Amino acid sequence: MKLKLASAALGALVAASPALADLVFPDLSYRTGAYAAGGIPFSDGYQDYFALVNERDGGIGGVKAKVMECETGYNTEKGVECYEATKGEGALIYQPLSTGITYQLIPKVSADQIPLHTMGYGRTSAANGKVFEWVFNYPANYWDAASVAIKYLLDENGGDLSGKTITLLYHNSAYGKEPIRTLEELSKKHGYTLNTIPVDHPGQEQKSQWLQIRRERPDYVIMWGWGVMNQVAIQEAANIRFPMENFIGNWWAGAEHDVTPAGAAADGYKSLNMNRIADYPVFADIKTHVHDKGLAAGDGSNVGKVLYTRGMYAAMLAVEAAKTAQEIHGTPDITAAMMRDGMEALVMDAAKMEALGAPGIGPEFGVSCTDHGGSGMGIVQQWNASEGKWVALTDYIMPDDAIIAPLVEEDSMAYASENNLSLRCE
C-alpha cells in the first residue's frame, strides 16, 4: 500500500513539473489591474505564438515550448516574485513588459545568468552588450524612438525644425523620463525648442497639462504615456482642438484601445511602432492550429491588434533565438546560457520574416556581442477613426546614431563603473 501511495505521489510530482526536455518561456503578464488593457493582448500574442510552434511545427527543433504564465499586475514587487518563482523551472528568457520590473531584474538575471529581453522598453543603455551580457533590447529602444519621432518631424518640415516648439508630455516615472536627454541633445542639433510636461500616475486627470499646451501652442506634442494616461491625453487633445496630426505618441501610446475611447475625435493621431500592423499569413496559422483547437490564450478578439502583434513578435524573436542557439550548440535541449548565445547571434532579415509568415513585421537587424539593441528602426502610423485601423505612414526610419550611440556608451559605462564590471567582446 505504501509503495502504491509513494508511486502515486511520484507520478503526481512528475506530472506537475515540466518535462525535462521542455523549453521553458515564462510569461510575466498582467491581466488584472490598471494596465491590464495593454498586458492582455501582448500576453495573448506571446502565448499563442508558442502554442502555434508546438502545434504546427512540433516545438522548437522538436522540443516543445512550455509557457509559464505568472501575473504581475504591472507591479514591480510581484514581477520579482514571479521571476523568483519561475527561474528554477529552467527559464530560458524573461520578457516582463515593464520598465520597473526590468530595472529590478537586471542584477538578478546577471547573477543567475538568464537572458532578459526588453523589446522597446527597459534600460536603454542595455543595448551595449559589452556591459550588459544578459540583457537585450532589440530591435529598438526608447532613445531610438525619440530620434525616430524627430527624424519624422524633420521629414515633415523639409529637414528643418529650427524655430519649432515641441512639447514632450510624459508619464512622470523612470519610463517617461527616458527620452528627455535624447530630445534635448537632438534639440541642440536641430534648433527646436523643447518643453517637457509631466503627468503623474495614473494620468486620469490632465486638465492642467492640456491648459498649458493650449496656452503655449507648441507645433508638436510627443507623448510618452502608458495605460489610462494615453486615452485621457488623446481625449483632452481633442477637447482643446489640438491638431491630431501634430500629436505623436511613442510605441506604448499607439494601440487601438488608446484611441477608441475618444471616438472620431482621435482621427489623425499618430504613433510610432516597432512592429508593422498587417494581416500576416501567420495569423491564419494561429487560427487553424491554435484558436480552432481551443488552445488560444485569450478569446481571439485581439488577433491582429497592435499589442497582440507585438507580443507575437516578441515570442517570434525568442523562438528564432532558441533555434539559433540549437544550431550553435548542436543540441535541441538548450540552457539559458545557450539561449543567450542564440540571442547574440540572432539575425532577422526580410527572407526570414517572410518565411515565418510575417513579412516586414519588424525592421531587419542583427545582434552581436557588442550590439544588443538591433537597428533601432521604427515606423510612424496614423489612426483612421472611420475605418478603425492604424495606417502605416512611413517605412522603417533609422534613428540618429550619431546622437544615440554616445549616450548609450556614456550611460552603460557609468553602470559598468558603478558595478565594477569588466567589459566583454574585447
Place this chain on the structure above:
Amino acid sequence: MPDQLLYAAEVMINGLMAGVLYALVALGFVLIFKASGIFNYAQGVLALFAALTLVGLQEGQVPFAHLINAAFGTEVHHFGWQLPSIVAILLTVGVMILLAVAIERFILKHLVNQEPIILFMATIGLAYFLEGFGDVMWGADVKTLDVGLPQGGSFWIEEKTAVLGGDGFYGFFIDKLDIVATVVAAILVISLTLFSQYSKQGRALRAVADDHQAALSVGISLRFIWVLVWSIAGFVALVAGIMWGAKSGVQFSLSLIALKALPVLMLGGFTSIPGAIVGGLIIGVGEKLFEFTIGPMIGGATENWFAYVLALLFLVFRPQGLFGEKIIERV
C-alpha cells in the same frame, strides 16, 4: 486685462470644474460614512463596477462570456442588442441595488457592532473581490462609454471671452462635460441634502449613524437603512463612473479615482454632503493654481501631492474637516 491674469482665471474655473468631479467621488464615501461609520475603501471600485455594468448592458455584452466559453466551448460574446442610454442606466441602477442587498446580506449583517477598523477591513476585501468579479464578468479591455454627454471646449464661451485678452488669448477653455458634471453634482447634493434632512428614511439614516443600538431600540431597521445607503452610494458611484469614464473610457484604472477623493474628504469632513462639494472645489482650485504658478519652477506634476498638503494644512487647524461634526468627548 493682462493675459497672465486671464490664464489664472481660466485655471481657477477649470480647477472648480475638476473639483466638482472629485466631489462626485467623495460624495459616495460621505454617504456611507454618515450612515454607518464605515470608511468605504471600495467606493472607487463601485464606480468602476457601475461603469463596467453600464457599458456591458448598453452594448449587449454577455456577462461572464470568457468563463462560459471556456467551460462549454461556446463562442458567445454579445446578445446583439444596443440599449438606449437611459434604459442601460436604469438597469445599472437596478444592478447596484442588488449589489447593495448582497453586500448587506453577506458582509454587513455579520458585522453589526464591530469595531470601525473591522468594517474598514471588510470594505478592503470587498474592493478586491469586486475588481476581480468585474473583470470576470465584463472583461478587462478598455470600453468606450457613450451615453450622449457632450465633450470638448465650448466654442460659445471661447468666442465670448476671447475679447477680454490680447491676440494671444483664445478665450476661456471650459469643457462641456465639466459643465454637465457641475449641474449633475448640484442636483445630487440638493436632493441628498433634502432627503437626509426632511425624509423619514433620511432621519432614520442619521439616527443609525449616531448610534446603531439606539436606532434599533426605537424600531429602525438597520439592515434596511444599510441597503438604502449602499444603494444611494452605488447610484452616486454610477454618476461618478459615467463622468470619469466618459473622459478616459471605462477601464480598471477608474477605481483609482478614489485617490482624488481622499484629500477632499480630509478637507470637507467625512460626514457632510455640502462639505464634500466645498472640499472638492477647494482642492480642485488649490491644486490647479499651485501647478500653474509654482509647478513650472519645481518640475511640474505637483497636483497629486499638493492636494494632500492642502488637506493636511486644513486638518492641523480643524481635525474634523471644514464641515465635519465637532468631536466632543465627555469624561
